[in-house]
Amino acid sequence: MESMRDINRVMECEIAKGSSPLKLDYIEFGDYSYQEITSREKLLELLLYLL
16 A cells, blocks of 8 residues: 555646646544435535535
8 A cells, every 4th residue: 555655746746747636634434434314404414514
């Protein structure tokens, strides 16, 4: 597996070439990493969080 330093180096090279790679921050989900979306309101709440 690549180290974070390797990934950052590749991303910097891609940016220098004019690409714009997507970089995700580490997100901690805690003990409950899965939760079913049971209503439209919960879905909208999730989408607003992701934006």
